[in-house]
Amino acid sequence: MTTLTKTFSQWSKQYIGGQWQEGHSQNRNSNKNPFDQSxxxxxxxxxxxDIDAAYQSAAKAQKAWxxxxxxxxxxxxxxxAEVLESRRxxxxxxxxxxxxxxxxxxxxxxxxxxxxxxxxxxxPLKMNRKVVSSIIPNKENRVYRLPVGVVGVISPFNFPLYLSIRAIAPALAVGNGIVVKPDLQTFISGGLFIASLFEEAGLPKGxxxxVVTDIAEIGDAFIEHPIPQVISFTGSTAVGRRVGEICGRNLKRAALELGGNNVMIVLEDADVQQAASAAVFGKFLHQGQICMSLNRIIVHRNVYDRFVEAFKEKAQLIQAGNPADPNVFVGPLINERQVNRVQGWIEESIARGATCIQRGGVSGTLMEPVILKDVTNDMPIAQNEQFAPVAAIIPVDSEEEAxxxxxxxxxxxxGSVFTKDVDHGVEVALQIQTGMIHVNDQSVNCESNIPFGGEKSSGLGRYGGEWSLDEFTTQRWVSVQQEPRPFPF
Structure with missing residues (x-):
């Protein structure tokens, strides 16, 4: 308990203008461990x-940065990066x-x-000036890549450190000021720890x-504030639509990484054991609370029974419980509301014909793995993004149906495609309407130099590598007339 108190007691203040200070709301928030509610x-x-003060601070400091x-x-x-490694x-x-x-x-x-x-x-080394030809004699067209100014970052609860860093790091590197609003359930790892990290690394104050705040109190103030020119949001599609609507109305740019209903397609020539191993990992990592988690596992009927059996055997090796135990792979969901919602989807799907072959117990927020077979795509467990440890396995009669x-x-x-014919796997992958898809791997993949983002209701824009330049910079045309240009006046 002494160690926990020492670890968390320091995270009780906002970080605004380079100062750790009390918020000005009349309300307080208790940050609780989702496993035992301590x-x-x-x-x-x-x-x-406080939001205004944070944006004003970012705008002022950005000019020098x-x-x-x-x-x-x-x-x-x-x-x-060195500081983060030292504080691992x-x-x-x-x-x-x-x-x-x-x-x-x-x-x-x-x-x-x-x-x-x-x-x-x-x-910073890639913010290069580009010279473009001109139709005007003796004119030089220069295109400069510049920071947008100030970026507002709204991050979620599931991968709070990474999904905040993913926006903060490129936006800072190219010269922007930042204001972060982490999820209220994970405001330490999603915000305050990151402020401490960059403070230690020597980032100039401000x-x-x-800002750790409650939407119920501030409404749309974080997005509508006139200073930020880009709002980076990672979270649910419903909220993302709202963020995009507000940004559009205020002529701000929105970078949105939203929900997913990701598939693994297991073709009839797939290595069933390997596919099952990958599926168990891609489904149950972090209790399925990942935007890239497998939500639907689509398996050709010729290998369906073998896959289901292999998947069940491998899933039974998973240990669920207190994540403080290093042997635990499946820990708690973020809150009981999510548990109750998913349990309702399970019950309705079973009532509509799904067969439950493994039904783990539920204790508070801890939900042990569930496996449903004979699932159809119109069932709630297949239609909704689960964010829970529930495997929905769908049989199909053909590749086209899959x-x-x-x-x-x-x-x-x-998404994901499993087959022994890699070239054909790529052909199938290119027919899936998704921002990212992996042949002979599961769906939870992340690399820093790759464009990360979705299609349709999964978002707008791309994070990663040089693609982040497009999200957090603007381009300015500056023409230079080298010699006097003749005019008719």
């Missing part, structure tokens, strides 16, 4: 006044206690974050700000 820390929330040499910004970002044990403990992450997932999240910071540390079912969704984030 309180980690209690914080005075930020008010609309933009002028810092690219080489110095590279060094600061590289230092941030601390943030892993936070992720386990605050988000219900297993040790494996927490360490992977740290690895992803370090990888992103290092990848984006080189962006460039990065974190592709049609895969595309019969409003979402298009990630």
């Amino acid at each position: 309180e980690l820390v209690n914080i005075q929330l930020a008010s609309v006044k 933009q002028k810092v040499s690219p080489e110095e910004r590279v060094k600061m970002m590289e230092k941030a 044990e601390e943030i892993v403990q936070i992720l386990v206690a605050e988000t219900g992450s297993s040790h494996a997932k927490a360490n992977a999240e740290v690895d992803f974050s370090i990888g992103d910071i290092r990848e984006f540390s080189q962006l 460039v990065l700000n974190v 592709i049609n079912i895969a595309n019969d969704s409003d979402f298009g984030l990630s």
Whole structure:
């Protein structure tokens, strides 16, 4: 308990203008461990006044930050990656206690974050001026890539450290100011820890700000504020539509990474054992609370029974429980509302013909793995993004049917195809309407130098590598007339 108190007691203040300070809301929030509901820390929330102060701070500090040499910004970002590695044990403990992450997932999240910071540390060197030809004699057309100014970042609860870093790191590297609003359930790992990280790395005061606040109090103030020119949002499609609507009305740019209803297609020539191993990992990692998690597993009927049996055998090796135990792979869902919602979908799907071949127990927020076979694509467990450890396995009679079912969704984030014919697997993959898809692998993949994003209701824009330049910079045309141009006046 002493260690926990020491670890979490410091995270009770907002980070605005380079200062750790109390929020001005009349309300407080208790940050609780989702496994046992013990309180980690209690914080005075930020008010609309605090949001304004944070944006004003970011705008003021950004002017000087933009002028810092690219080489110095590279060094600061590289230092941030070093600091994060040195504080790995601390943030892993936070992720386990605050988000219900297993040790494996927490360490992977740290690895992803370090990888992103290092990848984006080189962006300052890629803000190159481009010279374009002109139809006007003696004119030089220059195109400059510049920071947008200030970026507002709204991050979710499931991968809070990484999904905040994914937007913060590139936006900072190219010279923007930042205000972060982490999810209220994970405000330490999604915001305050990151502020501490960059503070230690030497980021000038005021460039990065974190406000811990409640939407019920601030409404749309974080998005509607006139200072931010880009709002980066990761979260549900329903909220993403709202964010996009507000941004459009206020002529702001929105970078949206939203929900997914991801498929694995197992073709009749697939290695069934390998496909089942990949499916168990891609389904149950972090309790299925990942936007890229497998939501639907579509299997050719000729190998369906063998796949189901192999999947069940491998899933029974999973240990569920307190994520503080390093042997646990499936921990708690983020709250009981999510548990209750998914249980309703399971019951309705069973009533409509799904067969439950494994029904783990439920205790509070801890939900043990569930496996449903004979699922059809119109059942709730297949139609909804679950964010839970429930495997929905759908039989099909043909490859064409599998592709049609895969595309019969409003979402298009990630996916997977298993087959022994790799070239044919790519042909199938290209027919799936999704932003990302993997042949002979599961759907949860992340690399810092790859364009990450979805199609349809899974979002707008791309994160990763040089694609992040397009999200967090603007391009300005400056023409230079080298010699006097004749005019008719």
